[in-house]
Amino acid sequence: MKTQLENNIIKTERTGPVLFSPYKRGDAIKKAVKQKREDILFEIKDSGLKGRGGAGFPTSTKWMLTAAAKADKKFIVCNADEGEPGTFKDRVLLMEYPQLVFEGMVVGGYTIGAQTGIVYLRAEYEYMFEQLENYLANMREDNLLGENILGTDFSFDISIRLGSGAYVCGEETALIESLEGHRGEPRNRPPFPVNTGYMGYPTSVNNVETLAAVPHIITKGGSWFKKFGTDKSTGSKLFSVSGDCERPGVYELPWGTSINELLEIVGAKNTKAVQVGGASGICVPRSQFDRKLGYEDIPTGGSVIIFNESRNMLHVLKNFMEFFVEESCGQCTPCRIGNIKLLEGVEMIERGEFTFKYINTLKELGRTMQVASKCGLGQSSPNSFISILENFKDEIFHTTGTNGFNGKAGK
Amino acid sequence: MKEKLRAPKAQQPLIVEKPTLEDGIGSKVTVEINEKKVQVLFGQTILEACKENQIHVPTLCHHPDLCIAGNCRICVVEVEGMRTLQTACSFPITAPIKIKTSSPMVRKARRHIIDLLLSEHYGECYSCVRNNNCELQTLAKEYGVDSYTFGHVQEPVYEVDLSSYSVVRDMNKCVNCRRCVRTCIDLQEVGVLEAIGRGDKTHIGTFLEKPLADVICINCGQCINRCPTGALRANDPSDVIWNAIDDPTKHVVIQTAPSPRAAIGEVFGLEPGKSFTGELNTALRRIGFDVVFDTNFTADLTIIEEGTELILRLYKALVKKEQVALPQFTSCSPGWVKYLEHFYPEYIDNLSSAKSPQQMFGALIKTFYAQKKGIDPKDIVSVALMPCAAKKFECNRPEMVDSGYKDVDFGLTTRELGQMIQEAGIYLPEMPKSNFDDPFGEASGAGLIFGATGGVMEAALRSVIELVTGKKVEDVFANADITPVRGFEGIKYAEIPITEVGPVPKLLQHLVPDWNWLKGATLKIAVAHGTANAKKIMDDIKAGGKFSECHFIEFMACPGGCLGGGGQPIPTDEEIRKMRAKAIYDEDNSLPVRKSHENRHVAEIYDVFLTDGPCGHISHKLLHTHYIKRGKYIA
């Protein structure tokens, strides 16, 4: 996993249709604080913006629910935990476009009626801490943050908290637990954070990229935003591209781009497979490279890992499963033990000591994990197990030197 | 019990905004469970709704005493329109949903979950203390497990922690339901047990993975009572006790506390709520115990000693204007004592120096009784049948040797004795009844109600009121039932005004000249059970709140008092504890003597043995003790 992650981001002048399009600092806040909250909600709804953290929940709905919840305090949390293997797009936004992220939080805070924003920053991004704090200080100086923002009666401030280093802490309820100083473990839902979140108050947790889109929507309009992308997947998406290609890095592409097109852009050759959505995503074989990235077809939080002909897909799968065995929070049975069983299954295949019957049992177990696990981690961890074993049957059951009918296997 | 929990939010109950129920409309939701329409209360969980409609949904991490965890996932059900299965124990019904509790997907998921748990479960049922009373075993049976789909561990992974006198931890049998964690932190506010590690390394551990004996465990055993499996069990001395019974040179004595007799029927499959005092006496003799004593005798003695101590403290404070530690705290619950020693060591002077009834009896058996019977105390093996895990620790406290020997050799729990009785081929409920042995004989109902929360206080009040005012308690509280201190409310508080005083009884005349100094005073008392409630009182006292003005406070470490002790039959919940309390109060009601100071054996022992009276020299040597400032950080 590590080697796949250590991709340099090639730093060039960034271009892109939405997020990387020109934006003047402060514009969104200036415009928003003069608007009614309902109008902002309407604009966001019109844009069709959906959460970029992976789950794709409509942002306007989340904000509406938080806004509608009755409480004397509310919070907006920026999820900057970016723990999915192969993603590094939030890092780019935070380093290079902090105005978009922070202003998105201010607008969000204004809309839902929050007084406080919290950035939950991935522990490994500690080096950004000072730079971000300085940026916040500048905003306070310019009255874009703090008491009575731009002379209105809206007061709002943002603090930055360092994450605890576990992948599962990116899951919104585990994130909230972690913010409260507990072990980072997902909560039962319902109730949802929009009702009962940080310290029991209504809380909207939004991904960095989701928030970064907001200032563009506010200044340029929802109908401008939805000109990009497809019907159900409006706007653009940042893709963190790594693996076997000439130009790994972060790309802003409109939703609806096909895998083939993406491979072309990043200079990938002899590609055998593309893992979309990180370890918890699905592995797309060459025969399906015409599929499109978007909620209609392949939804993703933006991680794209490219594997060329030289890669052993069983090793790829083993890497993923090892990741989950370690990163499960260990709370619920299907995920804690299920992932171990799936990994053991991969190891059995590796050794050539398996039966197809047992592998099928494991796939069924995977389907149970998808529906019975407590959070998205366990619900999605079997995805790669199922999709890689399905899509790379031939390779896997031949390169391992066994077809499952010889040796100790049988039945 | 449910408010203000310290556990992580992930493990806390749901907060559901309830609609305003002006005319009751809107308080009910019509849902479909397995295609049958039923009305349920808004905000009720699916599990509760199913239970009310006689639909069984299996559970494992759920426990009625504890907040919701939703982590075992065995209770999953299908809710129409939802992509994933939902856990019945945690899902609050707020809309007219359609639920399926036994669809193919649900059954398959549950079977997978059981198979996964079994794949990591090291242990064999026939060598397990929970055989036939294990929730994991029951699940395996319910779902017809006939093979280990995902394998089965062949070697133990964790070393069994045998360090504690009270609780044995065998994490090889743990299913990570975390009921123990929630018990220890929420019910008991101790927080010894915690989930440690992530992913495949997740397990229940202690601070720095130290053995239980080296952490701040108070030995209450509440975690044992709520563990669904054999992962937690009490440290069982029954083998050694059998050896003593079988050894003709040993005189094996057993004292029995009030709570075991009110619960032991449950070990034999009976409904809770019936006492088996007489039957138990016979069974104990048939097993081979040489004599059977009633711990209630020393409970009565405790009332005299502890009551005298209280009067002396009050006398010093009010008349002599000396500095004394008040309120006085009861000291009969060893779990509570250790809790105080760890968490509020600065208050150990407030603890009554009177030993617990168990330890008083221990000291008397190897002195007074041994002399009377002409038995060498070294040949006496003194066993205490207790509802309690902490009593095992208590009898091993190094200072508990005032008789010149280990005062009590073994603490035996209700569960363990139930096992011994079964092993002896005895069906307890059919035993003929018999009495306790002399010279201690039958005790009073006051000693008996020590088993329920508020019981010590009620017993004390029955005596204090009569001894001080010269009136009958019955004239103050109907039938001598002091109801303000009864019941399962976490904290009880009462004020008893002393409007008139009587003559000082003979027993106390050398200590106080008259009662006039108490005339017009108001006795303020409080009762707490479960150390989480104790903590609330202690924090209030620290902050100088209303409890700091109390004179006397009863603390019991276990929810419900001793009847809910860590050695009592499993399962436990509030209903069961209420039934046990009923059994105790019913029996109290039926006894001829219901006040400690009217117990003639108690009067006798002051005449012939403890001749310098309550809190005198002899009693101080044998019946009183001291405590240790332990603190939270122990090496």
Ligand SMILES: Cc1cc2nc3c(=O)[nH]c(=O)nc-3n(C[C@H](O)[C@H](O)[C@H](O)COP(=O)(O)O)c2cc1C
């Ligand atoms: C195991 C797991 C890890 C996650 N990690 C992240 C993360 O690092 N960043 C993120 O924005 N969302 C992450 N999510 C998704 C969040 O739970 C949540 O859906 C998201 O922050 C909501 O923001 P959005 O609506 O803007 O996407 C994760 C989810 C799961 C199940």
Ligand code: SF4
């Ligand atoms: S699915 Fe995995 S990560 Fe999520 S709560 Fe369960 S054990 Fe934890």
Ligand code: SF4
């Ligand atoms: S814990 Fe339960 S399932 Fe395990 S060995 Fe004991 S009785 Fe059997």
Ligand code: SF4
């Ligand atoms: S015996 Fe009591 S204090 Fe000790 S671990 Fe169990 S619940 Fe906690």
Ligand code: SF4
């Ligand atoms: S020790 Fe018992 S109660 Fe605690 S987690 Fe394990 S099985 Fe559950």
Ligand code: FES
């Ligand atoms: S009983 Fe519901 S999740 Fe464990």
